[in-house]
């Protein structure tokens with residue numbers, strides 16, 4: 001069983017602040033996207049990586065891939081992305097050639113995911129789960145609120161889910177290819193992760209242990225943490 005990885009990298013990174021598209025920002029002097037591509041290509045099972053580039057940045061991403069050392073046994077494709085993450089993933093799936101029965105979807109914004117996490121997700125799909133999500137228990141208690149119309153106004157609490165039953169989900173999420181393609185073809189509701197679409201098909205989604213270093217670079221402080229993790233690895 002061969003696996004392909006789709007890496008959505010088409011977002012602008014509004015929460016990170018002004019500058020280049022988030023995936024193209026440097027981390028330890030190398031674009032975040034290159035770190036993410038290397039992290040997935042480091043898995044022996046991954047024989048193809050499809051990068052979903054910013055809509056007007058496909059040529060730039062192609063030359064970045066050509067300029068950085070990447071495993072020879074892995075093929076790389078670049079396609080332009082869309083307006084939403086969901087649309088970008090769909091465009092990546094549309095570009096997949098035959099011959100890969102497992103598909104991973106991995107955020108370019110999670111550049112430091114360890115290869116062991118990637119392999120654990122692939123293993124769980126091989127063991128028969130149609131959708132596999134790496135995730136961690138939460139440090140913070142979570143409240144459901146009635147969102148305020150005015151930002152910053154007090155928000156009434158609706159519920160407090162039992163924290164021990166909650167998991168914060170990461171990527172790469174792994175799928176039986178047919179299942180993920182069908183989910184993207186049939187589910188039209190907006191979701192924030194791919195496994196959520198498979199849940200809507202009524203199929204079993206399982207969680208496996210994620211990793212602290214698979215955190216998503218979202219806000220400026222995350223970039224500080226990512227630089228520190230990278231510096232520690234290089235010691």
Ligand code: CTP
Nearest residue numbers: 008009010011012013014015083084088108109
């Ligand atoms: N993404 C994408 N296409 C989009 C939006 C997001 O491929 N239209 C990708 C991002 O590039 C990122 C991943 O989805 O790798 C996770 O999204 P997020 O962290 O929200 O990144 P951005 O959308 O770029 O950030 P923001 O929401 O702050 O603008």
Ligand code: MG
Nearest residue numbers: 011012013085
């Ligand atoms: Mg976003």
